[in-house]
Amino acid sequence: MTPAARVAAAIEILDLVLSGEPAERCLTTWARNNRFAGSKDRAAIRDHVYDALRCRESFARLGGAKSGRGLMIGACRSQNVTLGEVFSGVGHAPAPLTATEEAALLAPVPEGLELLDWPDWLLPQLKADLGEAFVAVSLAQRERAPLFLRVNLAKTTREKAMAMLRRDDIDAEPHPAASTALKVVQGARKLRLAQAYLDGSVELQDLASQIAIEALPLDGVASALDFCAGGGGKALALAARAPKLRLSAHDIDAGRMKDLPLRAERAGAWINLLPPGAVTGQWDMVLVDAPCSGSGTWRRTPDAKWQLLPERLDALVALQSEILQAASRYVAPEGYLVYMTCSLLHCENIAQAEQFAVNPEWQWVEHRQLTTQDGSDGFFYSVFKRMNAE
Numbered sequence: 218m219t220p221a222a223r224v225a226a227a228i229e230i231l232d233l234v235l236s237g238e239p240a241e242r243c244l245t246t247w248a249r250n251n252r253f254a255g256s257k258d259r260a261a262i263r264d265h266v267y268d269a270l271r272c273r274e275s276f277a278r279l280g281g282a283k284s285g286r287g288l289m290i291g292a293c294r295s296q297n298v299t300l301g302e303v304f305s306g307v308g309h310a311p312a313p314l315t316a317t318e319e320a321a322l323l324a325p326v327p328e329g330l331e332l333l334d335w336p337d338w339l340l341p342q343l344k345a346d347l348g349e350a351f352v353a354v355s356l357a358q359r360e361r362a363p364l365f366l367r368v369n370l371a372k373t374t375r376e377k378a379m380a381m382l383r384r385d386d387i388d389a390e391p392h393p394a395a396s397t398a399l400k401v402v403q404g405a406r407k408l409r410l411a412q413a414y415l416d417g418s419v420e421l422q423d424l425a426s427q428i429a430i431e432a433l434p435l436d437g438v439a440s441a442l443d444f445c446a447g448g449g450g451k452a453l454a455l456a457a458r459a460p461k462l463r464l465s466a467h468d469i470d471a472g473r474m475k476d477l478p479l480r481a482e483r484a485g486a487w488i489n490l491l492p493p494g495a496v497t498g499q500w501d502m503v504l505v506d507a508p509c510s511g512s513g514t515w516r517r518t519p520d521a522k523w524q525l526l527p528e529r530l531d532a533l534v535a536l537q538s539e540i541l542q543a544a545s546r547y548v549a550p551e552g553y554l555v556y557m558t559c560s561l562l563h564c565e566n567i568a569q570a571e572q573f574a575v576n577p578e579w580q581w582v583e584h585r586q587l588t589t590q591d592g593s594d595g596f597f598y599s600v601f602k603r604m605n606a607e
């Protein structure tokens with residue numbers, strides 16, 4: 218496909234996403250219906266779509282319309298690409314600009330807060346919550362996210378994992394913020410077929426989760442429950458850090474854990490899966506990786522940024538507090554409760570922790586808000602210790 222034909226495909230897909238369909242599904246369906254497109258074409262189209270969604274508002278302003286075409290005109294303008302070279306109508310290229318589209322280009326270009334591409338209703342909240350880091354984090358959130366791997370130190374070393382990846386033409390470098398972290402600098406698309414991935418030497422995991430798991434206090438911790446386990450990312454990281462830990466995983470939706478047995482087998486870990494609602498007993502550590510806005514990961518799932526509404530955020534905050542209370546019952550005396558989200562918002566993070574810490578039975582041990590300034594996604598963790606009732 219020519220570069221212009223890829224833009225035409227991105228326009229078609231963006232129109233579907235703007236009508237409310239999930240971006241990932243639209244990309245898959247498009248690829249299935251257009252088998253002539255090679256892997257490089259699909260990757261380039263995907264990048265166009267995700268770049269445009271990350272910068273949806275500013276590109277729409279630059280392109281004169283919130284449509285697939287408007288967004289891609291805006292994207293070309295933001296990169297100083299000559300519009301006539303892409304919008305030529307030649308072959309499979311998008312049609313030339315109409316007179317109305319040309320006229321729309323004369324409108325003032327977006328500036329200031331408009332360039333940060335946050336939903337309007339969330340902007341004041343983020344500005345207050347991020348404080349001095351607001352502009353830098355906002356700008357970084359408009360960029361593509363780096364790909365991180367977690368080296369399974371129960372199986373190999375970081376150096377050996379890097380050498381193994383290199384044999385499959387993947388270059389990765391250690392990140393200083395976590396002893397397990399590798400940042401992929403080249404060859405990311407080959408990862409799922411790489412030997413180091415297939416044999417469980419490395420797993421896909423953002424740097425923030427790795428920093429958080431590495432920071433957890435494991436003194437006197439012999440058992441742990443991942444209460445909101447989902448695909449099991451946190452449980453697997455914990456298993457790799459402390460192979461002797463007795464680990465259980467639970468999720469209200471058992472289907473979310475369907476890949477966990479295979480992932481655990483690949484990693485050489487043993488994790489006991491608990492069916493929804495079947496949690497009894499106590500653990501030395503209970504992790505609550507709570508459902509959240511995902512605002513810290515919107516670089517990776519930019520359509521979610523535009524779908525979040527104030528009512529949904531309120532409901533999530535109420536749910537997080539409920540889950541935290543429910544999970545706290547499974548923490549043994551002197552054990553730890555760990556609350557995590559991939560959010561940048563106070564109401565889901567520090568405010569939840571403050572509210573929980575009011576209970577005198579719990580000692581608030583530590584907390585940390587991570588952002589793109591740490592090299593990672595946005596992420597929050599907080600650790601509480603249950604005081605002995607005696």
Ligand SMILES: C[S@@+](CC[C@H](N)C(=O)[O-])C[C@H]1O[C@@H](n2cnc3c(N)ncnc32)[C@H](O)[C@@H]1O
Nearest residue numbers: 445446447448449450451468469473506507508
């Ligand atoms: C952020 S995701 C977890 C991601 C996962 N820990 C990982 O690292 O891959 C939140 C999970 O919480 C689960 N969940 C939602 N409500 C819950 C509840 N009341 N009790 C337990 N799990 C719940 C969701 O099904 C979802 O899988």
